[in-house]
Amino acid sequence: MHEKLEKMIVGVDLGGSKINSILSDSSGNIEARDLRDTLAHEGPDAVIKRIIDSIKQVASGRDIAGIGIGAAGACDVATGVITLSPNLPGWHDIPLKDNIQREFNLPVHLENDATAAALGEHCFGGAVGIDNLIYICVGTGIGGGILIGGQLYHGASGSAGEIGHMTIDINGPRCPCGNSGCWETLASGTALAREAVKRIEAGAQTTILNFADGQLQKVSAHRVYLAAREGDRLANELISQTAHYLGVGLVNIVNIFNPQLILIGGGLSRMGQLLLEPATKMVRERAYELAVRAVRIELSPLGNDSTALGAVALVLKSS
Amino acid sequence: MHEKLEKMIVGVDLGGSKINSILSDSSGNIEARDLRDTLAHEGPDAVIKRIIDSIKQVASGRDIAGIGIGAAGACDVATGVITLSPNLPGWHDIPLKDNIQREFNLPVHLENDATAAALGEHCFGGAVGIDNLIYICVGTGIGGGILIGGQLYHGASGSAGEIGHMTIDINGPRCPCGNSGCWETLASGTALAREAVKRIEAGAQTTILNFADGQLQKVSAHRVYLAAREGDRLANELISQTAHYLGVGLVNIVNIFNPQLILIGGGLSRMGQLLLEPATKMVRERAYELAVRAVRIELSPLGNDSTALGAVALVLKSS
Numbered sequence: 083m084h085e086k087l088e089k090m091i092v093g094v095d096l097g098g099s100k101i102n103s104i105l106s107d108s109s110g111n112i113e114a115r116d117l118r119d120t121l122a123h124e125g126p127d128a129v130i131k132r133i134i135d136s137i138k139q140v141a142s143g144r145d146i147a148g149i150g151i152g153a154a155g156a157c158d159v160a161t162g163v164i165t166l167s168p169n170l171p172g173w174h175d176i177p178l179k180d181n182i183q184r185e186f187n188l189p190v191h192l193e194n195d196a197t198a199a200a201l202g203e204h205c206f207g208g209a210v211g212i213d214n215l216i217y218i219c220v221g222t223g224i225g226g227g228i229l230i231g232g233q234l235y236h237g238a239s240g241s242a243g244e245i246g247h248m249t250i251d252i253n254g255p256r257c258p259c260g261n262s263g264c265w266e267t268l269a270s271g272t273a274l275a276r277e278a279v280k281r282i283e284a285g286a287q288t289t290i291l292n293f294a295d296g297q298l299q300k301v302s303a304h305r306v307y308l309a310a311r312e313g314d315r316l317a318n319e320l321i322s323q324t325a326h327y328l329g330v331g332l333v334n335i336v337n338i339f340n341p342q343l344i345l346i347g348g349g350l351s352r353m354g355q356l357l358l359e360p361a362t363k364m365v366r367e368r369a370y371e372l373a374v375r376a377v378r379i380e381l382s383p384l385g386n387d388s389t390a391l392g393a394v395a396l397v398l399k400s401s
Numbered sequence: 402m403h404e405k406l407e408k409m410i411v412g413v414d415l416g417g418s419k420i421n422s423i424l425s426d427s428s429g430n431i432e433a434r435d436l437r438d439t440l441a442h443e444g445p446d447a448v449i450k451r452i453i454d455s456i457k458q459v460a461s462g463r464d465i466a467g468i469g470i471g472a473a474g475a476c477d478v479a480t481g482v483i484t485l486s487p488n489l490p491g492w493h494d495i496p497l498k499d500n501i502q503r504e505f506n507l508p509v510h511l512e513n514d515a516t517a518a519a520l521g522e523h524c525f526g527g528a529v530g531i532d533n534l535i536y537i538c539v540g541t542g543i544g545g546g547i548l549i550g551g552q553l554y555h556g557a558s559g560s561a562g563e564i565g566h567m568t569i570d571i572n573g574p575r576c577p578c579g580n581s582g583c584w585e586t587l588a589s590g591t592a593l594a595r596e597a598v599k600r601i602e603a604g605a606q607t608t609i610l611n612f613a614d615g616q617l618q619k620v621s622a623h624r625v626y627l628a629a630r631e632g633d634r635l636a637n638e639l640i641s642q643t644a645h646y647l648g649v650g651l652v653n654i655v656n657i658f659n660p661q662l663i664l665i666g667g668g669l670s671r672m673g674q675l676l677l678e679p680a681t682k683m684v685r686e687r688a689y690e691l692a693v694r695a696v697r698i699e700l701s702p703l704g705n706d707s708t709a710l711g712a713v714a715l716v717l718k719s720s
Contacts, residue, residue, distance in 0.1 A: 156691050165691060214557050226657075230549055237659025238533050239695035244656040247689065249649050251571040252582075261652060261687045263571075330568050333580060337563040338545075338657065340556025368580045370566065372475050372484060376558035 089147035092137050093393035095195060095386075096129075096153040096178075098122055098169030098222065103136040104387065105144065106394045110206030112387065114140045125172045133178075134185050147401060148189035149182060150393030152198030154225075156241045162192040165240070168258070169222070191396035195219070195389045196243060197234055199382070200227030201399075202392030203345050207384035214342045216335055217382070218245065220328065221348035224266040227392075228339075246270070250330050269327035271303030271350050277320050278306050288316035307353050324350070325357050329364030336369040336377055347382030354381060408466035411456050412712035414514060414705075415448075415472040415497075417441055417488030417541065422455040423706065424463065425713045429525030431706065433459045444491045452497075453504050466720060467508035468501060469712030471517030473544075475560045481511040484559070487577070488541070510715035514538070514708045515562060516553055518701070519546030520718075521711030522664050526703040533661040535654055536701070537564065539647065540667035543585040546711075547658075565589070569649050588646035590622030590669050596639050597625045607635035626672050643669070644676050648683030655688040655696055666701030673700060 090113065095102040097120060105114040116139040120129060137149060155167025162179020164170070183190045193201070200217035203209040209217075209229070217227035224246030228235040236242055246266035247259050254263020255273075267273055278290055278301050290309045294300035310317035335344065350357060362379045369377075382388050409432065414421040416439060424433035435458040439448055456468060474486025481498020483489070502509045512520070519536035522528040528536075528548070536546035543565030547554040555561055565585035566578050573582020574592075586592055597609055597620050609628040613619035629636035654663065669676060681698045688696075701707050 156689075230554065231552070233550070235549065237692065237695070238661040239659055239691050241689050241691040241695075242657070242659035244659075244689055244692070247656045248567070248653040249569050252569055252646075252649055253572065259687070259689070327571075330571055334567040334653075337566045338561065340558055340561035340563075342557040368578070370475075370560050370563055370578070372558045372560040373556065373563070376556070376560075 088145070090141070090144045091147050091394045091397045092141050092149045093390040093397075094133060094137065094149065094151045095198075095389035095393065096120065096133060096151055096170075097195065098154050101133060101136050102386065102390050103140045104390045104394070105140040106391065108398055110391050110394065116140045120170075122170050126170070126176050129170065130178065130181050133182065137182070137186065146186070146188055148191065148397035149186060150191045150193070150198070150396035151178065151182065152193050152195040152389035152393045153178065154195045157192050157194045158240050159193060159236060162190065164192070189397065189400070191393070191400060193234070193393065193396055194225075194227070194240070194243070196225035196227040197236070198227070198392030198396065199347060199384075199388035200229045200392065201234055201395045202384055202388040202390070203382060204229055204232070205395040205398070206391050207388060208345050208380060208382060209343055212343045214339075216339055216341045216344045217388070218335070218344060218346050219348035220269065220346060220350040221271050223270050223272065224331070225348075245331070245335065248331060248334060250327070250334065265327070265331040269324055269331060273327070274303040274306055274320060274324045274350070275301050277323065278317070281316060281320070286316050289314045290317055303350055304352070307356075310356065321353065321356060322360060325360040326364065328357065329361035332361055332365050332379065333369045336365055336373045340370075340373040341377055344377060344379045345382045346379070347385065347388050351381050351385070407464070409460070409463045410466050410713045410716045411460050411468045412709040412716075413452060413456065413468065413470045414517075414708035414712065415439065415452060415470055415489075416514065416708075417473050420452060420455050421705065421709050422459045423709045423713070424459040425710065427717055429710050429713065435459045439489075441489050445489070445495050448489065449497065449500050453501065456501070456505065465505070465507055467510065467716035468505060469510045469512070469517070469715035470497065470501065471512050471514040471708035471712045472497065473514045476511050476513050477559050478512060478555060481509065483511070508716065508719070510712070510719060512553070512712065512715055513544075513546070513559070513562070515544035515546040516555070517546070517711030517715065518666060518703075518707035519548045519711065520553055520714045521703055521707040521709070522701060523548055523551070524714040524717070525710050526707060527664050527699060527701060528662055531662045533658075535658055535660045535663045536707070537654070537663060537665050538667035539588065539665060539669040540590050542589050542591065543650070544667075564650070564654065567650065567653060569646065569653065584646070584650040588643055588650060592646070593622040593625055593639060593643045593669070594620050596642070597636070600635060600639070605635050608633045609636055622669055623671070626675075629675065640672065640675060641679060644679040645683065647676065648680035651680055651684050651698065652688045655684055655692045659692040660696055663696060663698045664701045665698070666704065666707050670700050670704070
């Protein structure tokens with residue numbers, strides 16, 4: 083690795099709404115960044131071109147050791163193919179690694195975004211020295227990255243960690259995945275915004291719309307949070323409810339995995355303890371005592387960069 | 402191991418109701434067996450004495466390489482202590498390994514029963530050559546044994562695999578664990594019997610009581626099954642409902658772990674395809690396609706001996 087220390091690494095977080103590319107050294111120090119919209123509706127070819135532009139932008143003129151990509155979808159890690167992505171329309175068996183490798187003639191590594199984020203936290207963030215980690219991305223949906231025995235866990239066909247599609251309410255809302263009452267239908271940002279809209283439409287007293295330019299379709303989890311911070315009662319109630327559902331799923335994760343550490347990232351994690359405190363309280367009350375004693379539940383310290391830094395770590399691990 | 406091949410191994414399954422001890426060679430051939438009631442209500446000292454008697458019974462006069470124990474409870478594998486057991490009253494931090502070692506002056510290995518069963522299936526049963534297995538014991542409760550990368554997964558403090566205490570119905574029945582709508586409150590043998598009693602008390606037309614000596618307190622999952630086999634409509638309806646709940650939890654497990662193989666053991670597995678077929682149908686319909694394609698869901702071929710044979714494998718692995 084010594085020779086590599088002089089070279090830089092590019093890490094890309096390919097999300098449904100943003101492409102976050104970073105230029106990093108081997109210690110995870112970020113020296114440049116390119117953040118742009120994914121514009122996923124334009125389809126794979128346009129997005130791949132945008133990823134290439136973004137990489138060129140951050141890499142400009144530097145000597146690059148390799149490129150890592152964490153993508154919002156199920157990935158075949160061995161072949162570097164995105165097999166399926168609910169957040170990237172039209173991405174079905176897309177050989178992203180080959181496409182990027184052809185352009186740059188550099189080693190390229192592909193990984194699922196939440197799984198990459200777990201690795202990022204393990205190498206550079208809140209899980210250094212932790213062998214047994216569940217990273218949970220709570221945003222539009224809920225994704226999971228699993229690190230067991232210090233190794234990323236992919237499952238038999240690379241789709242392990244779909245913890246957002248764990249039924250916690252058998253009579254709950256239908257999920258596009260075909261299931262009912264999936265965790266992400268109840269505890270994601272999408273769920274929070276949906277409930278807010280429903281309550282506003284039913285005539286609830288609230289200031290939430292003031293934070294959304296008065297438009298129902300602009301109501302988002304973040305805007306509910308802004309209203310809650312200003313003391314809006316409904317907004318606080320809805321966030322409490324989301325925290326309740328988040329807690330139910332966390333209890334399941336703690337009972338199943340008995341992890342050392344759970345790190346919560348994704349957009350909703352920006353609500354901080356307002357969301358986390360009631361959820362962890364439920365874990366302490368309801369999960370198995372032995373498992374509760376062993377686990378810490380914390381906010382992801384790397385935040386929006388956990389996936390991109392995990393992508394950097396993919397390159398380091400294989401060099 | 403060559404020298405050990407001549408010696409025999411004792412494997413003990415310490416359950417809440419039965420102690421199943423076997424004498425096995427290193428290929429998992431069972432040469433003797435002792436099955437007796439645990440009589441768990443008599444407390445740890447009496448049960449430990451009973452375990453010792455049972456081991457003496459199967460080992461009688463043979464040269465023994467070691468003793469393995471799979472116990473119904475959370476185990477500290479390193480120290481050989483049963484830290485807690487919902488099915489063995491009074492078992493709290495009981496140093497079972499030391500107790501047995503002192504008696505026989507032989508290597509003793511302790512493991513959770515469902516985890517041991519996963520190892521048993523991996524070494525001698527339905528999961529030979531499988532690196533990525535979830536063993537599910539569906540009986541009085543629901544327990545899980547997790548094999549990842551060919552290794553048993555224990556979690557941070559030995560309590561991983563409490564999959565029966567995964568909430569699948571947030572508004573479901575209260576569970577003694579403190580949670581609501583745990584998988585085992587809906588899909589275990591206990592749940593099936595409870596629902597049958599409830600329906601009989603409400604005046605449902607059924608022959609179930611004919612299989613229970615006419616006594617409500619004798620209604621068990623097995624007796625519901627006997628009635629179902631004879632065409633009893635309510636019994637069949639209740640088993641369908643149990644299979645439905647079993648399927649919901651299996652979908653979760655498939656989405657979370659993306660395993661190669663799920664093996665279903667425990668008392669309820671004796672219902673065979675009547676239970677398994679509708680549950681696996683739900684998995685095919687609702688779990689992630691990539692994960693569904695990768696997984697086989699089957700009945701445990703080792704049946705009642707999976708834990709005892711896993712206990713044998715514990716000894717083999719460490720010799």
